[in-house]
Amino acid sequence: MHFLVYFIVSLLLATVQTTLLPVFPRLFAQYDLLIPFVVFLTLFRSSIGRLPVILISGSLMDLLSGGSVGVYLITYILILANFRKVTVYFHFKETVLFQIVIVLSVLIENLIFGLVISLQAWSVHLSFDAIAVLATQLMWALVSSPLLYFAFNSMFNGIDKFIIGGLKEKI
Amino acid sequence: MVAAGAAVLIALYLIVFSFAYLRHASVGDAATRAALFCVSPFQTAVSVTMKAMDDVWSHYFFLISVARENEELKKKLARASEKNNQCREMELANDRLVAFVNLQRQSPFVLEAARVIAKDVSPWYKTIIISKGTDHGVVTGCPVVVPEGIVGCVLAASAGSAKVLLIIDRNSSVDALVQRTRARGLAQGMARELCRFDYALRKFDIKIGDTVVTSGFDGIYPKGLRIGSVSSIIRRNSGLFQEVELAPYVDFTTLEEVLIILSPPVPES
Numbered sequence: 280m281h282f283l284v285y286f287i288v289s290l291l292l293a294t295v296q297t298t299l300l301p302v303f304p305r306l307f308a309q310y311d312l313l314i315p316f317v318v319f320l321t322l323f324r325s326s327i328g329r330l331p332v333i334l335i336s337g338s339l340m341d342l343l344s345g346g347s348v349g350v351y352l353i354t355y356i357l358i359l360a361n362f363r364k365v366t367v368y369f370h371f372k373e374t375v376l377f378q379i380v381i382v383l384s385v386l387i388e389n390l391i392f393g394l395v396i397s398l399q400a401w402s403v404h405l406s407f408d409a410i411a412v413l414a415t416q417l418m419w420a421l422v423s424s425p426l427l428y429f430a431f432n433s434m435f436n437g438i439d440k441f442i443i444g445g446l447k448e449k450i
Numbered sequence: 451m452v453a454a455g456a457a458v459l460i461a462l463y464l465i466v467f468s469f470a471y472l473r474h475a476s477v478g479d480a481a482t483r484a485a486l487f488c489v490s491p492f493q494t495a496v497s498v499t500m501k502a503m504d505d506v507w508s509h510y511f512f513l514i515s516v517a518r519e520n521e522e523l524k525k526k527l528a529r530a531s532e533k534n535n536q537c538r539e540m541e542l543a544n545d546r547l548v549a550f551v552n553l554q555r556q557s558p559f560v561l562e563a564a565r566v567i568a569k570d571v572s573p574w575y576k577t578i579i580i581s582k583g584t585d586h587g588v589v590t591g592c593p594v595v596v597p598e599g600i601v602g603c604v605l606a607a608s609a610g611s612a613k614v615l616l617i618i619d620r621n622s623s624v625d626a627l628v629q630r631t632r633a634r635g636l637a638q639g640m641a642r643e644l645c646r647f648d649y650a651l652r653k654f655d656i657k658i659g660d661t662v663v664t665s666g667f668d669g670i671y672p673k674g675l676r677i678g679s680v681s682s683i684i685r686r687n688s689g690l691f692q693e694v695e696l697a698p699y700v701d702f703t704t705l706e707e708v709l710i711i712l713s714p715p716v717p718e719s
Contacts, residue, residue, distance in 0.1 A: 297568035297579070311571065345570050345577030345605060345615055392574050396620070408642055412573050 282328030284438055285320065289336040292316055297343060310419040313340060314384045315377075315427040317355045321362050322380060323373070324435065333359055347395050354388040361387075373432075378424040385420045389413050549597040550709060559672065560712040561595075562586050566705050567611065576619035576639065578602075580708060583610045591670055593711045599676035599699035600624070600664060601708050612710075616702055617677065618643050625668035626677055628654065629661040637662060637677050637696055643703075645678055647694035654692075656683055662696055672711065 292312045300310075313336050320329050337352030344351065362380050369376065393409065554561045564582035582588050584607050594601040594614050602616040615622050619639040626637040626647065633654035637645045647662060660680040666673025678696035685692045 293571065294568075296571050301569040340571050343568075343570070343579070343613075344572045345575035345613065345619055345621065346572055351571075392572070396574065399620070416573075 280442055281324075282332055284435075285328055285332035286335065288434075289313060289316060289332060289339070293336070293339055293343060310416050310423070311340075311351075311385070311388060312427075313351070313355070314358070314388065314420070315381050315424060316431065317358050318362065318377060318380050318384055319428070319431045319435075321359050322366055322377065323432070330359070346392070347399075350391055350395055351388075354384070354391055357387055357391075358384045374425045374428050377428045378421060381420045381424045382417055385416050386413075389416065546707060550707065553595070553597045553709060557711075560587075561709045562588065562712055563707060563709055564588075564612075565707055575621070576616040576643075576702070577605060578614050578616065578705065578708075580612050580614055580710070581610070582710060583607045583612050585609050587712045588612045588710050593671045593675075594708045595675060595711060596700055596705070596708055598701075599678065600671055601700055601702075601705065603670050604710065614708070617645060617700075618698060618702060623668075624671055624677060625665045626662050627665045628656055628680070629663050630657075631655060631660070634665060634667075635691075635694070640695075643698075644681070645696040645698060647680070647696050648691070650692050650694050652685060652690060652692050656680055656692065656694055658683060 296312045300312075317333055317336065320333065333355045334352065337355040340351035341348045358380075362384070365380065366376065371379070389412075550563055554563075562582055564580040564586075566578050567581050568579040570577040578601075580588075580594070588604055588607045590604055590607055592604040592607075592612075594603060600617060602614045602619070602622060605613045605615040607613075617624055617637065617639060622639040624637040624645075625634070627634050628647075628650070631654045633650050633656055635650040636648045638648055640646055647656075650656060658680050662677045662680065664671040664673060664675045664677060676699050678698040680694055681697040682695040683692060684694075
């Protein structure tokens with residue numbers, strides 16, 4: 280059940296990112312919306328159904344993108360691996376932690392992209408454009424993450440209540 | 451009796467005439483002016499007040515009906531604007547489709563029209579997803595064009611959709627020619643929605659504004675399709691090649707429909 284919900288959410292986010300957000304290219308299109316979702320799963324959800332959905336989401340994004348295959352997958356796995364235990368060691372307010380981890384994750388994703396691009400000898404043509412893209416992404420990550428936290432949190436709380444209510448009725 | 455009545459009548463006439471005479475006299479005039487001076491401010495005040503009250507009363511009711519009418523008109527205007535917008539959209543779509551049909555008629559290739567349904571998830575890469583796939587004969591490597599010029603080529607195709615690599619993507623290379631000088635080179639995608647025209651020899655006199663077309667040598671794009679115009683040239687003192695930048699004719703930000711060339715071009719020998 281959890282897996283199904285996660286999968287549907289990731290599918291929805293990927294769809295929104297490829298169809299709705301490119302309408303506003305200058306403002307929104309440069310922000311990977313799957314990152315907040317993966318971070319939310321990593322930090323605040325149990326491990327049930329988490330890994331498969333992250334693997335599927337990464338693969339899905341890789342297949343939808345025209346870039347090198349595996350970049351998104353590696354990013355999401357790195358997020359999961361690096362920030363899985365962050366709540367144990369760092370005690371921040373949940374929204375602040377979510378915000379920090381998202382910003383770091385966006386940075387990681389862009390570093391991976393930058394690495395792949397420079398490996399393909401495009402570094403000469405990056406410079407200012409790359410910095411502008413990165414800055415826009417980080418700004419949006421910072422601004423939108425609290426809102427996304429509340430959206431994910433209330434949605435999954437509702438789903439949990441629905442599932443627990445259903446189980447209680449069965450018992 | 452009759453004589454008494456006649457006397458009263460005559461007396462009345464006399465009184466009336468005497469007053470009429472007095473009006474023209476200076477004394478009567480002064481009295482009238484004095485009376486007017488005293489009364490007219492009150493008359494004016496009362497009259498203005500009455501008028502104002504009448505205005506308020508009539509306008510209040512008038513405003514209610516006007517407000518209703520205004521709401522109705524606003525709704526009508528909104529509907530008309532919406533309809534106008536739809537008509538405008540249809541007109542624009544019609545213009546685009548007419549250009550498409552003309553291109554289809556003129557082109558020796560089998561063309562299939564498709565809609566752009568999504569764009570790349572990453573800002574680092576430039577691909578689009580179109581609404582036609584293998585069910586419609588689209589296969590990997592099919593060139594994608596619009597009347598303005600070439601868009602890219604199909605990177606992967608599923609049953610009902612296909613991913614198209616745009617010519618402005620860094621992974622894209624198109625064998626190209628400068629139309630005027632026939633200087634050959636490679637049109638490669640850049641970060642800023644532009645293309646580089648690489649490997650153009652220094653000996654060719656390329657000028658800003660020159661049109662660059664496909665050469666047909668790459669086996670993907672048919673010969674003679676427009677790519678873009680030369681937007682900048684740097685010819686250094688040393689080196690074999692000149693650095694040329696192209697501004698594509700296609701506006702990739704507003705791409706809505708495309709044509710896929712289904713029949714593969716015959717490679718130039």
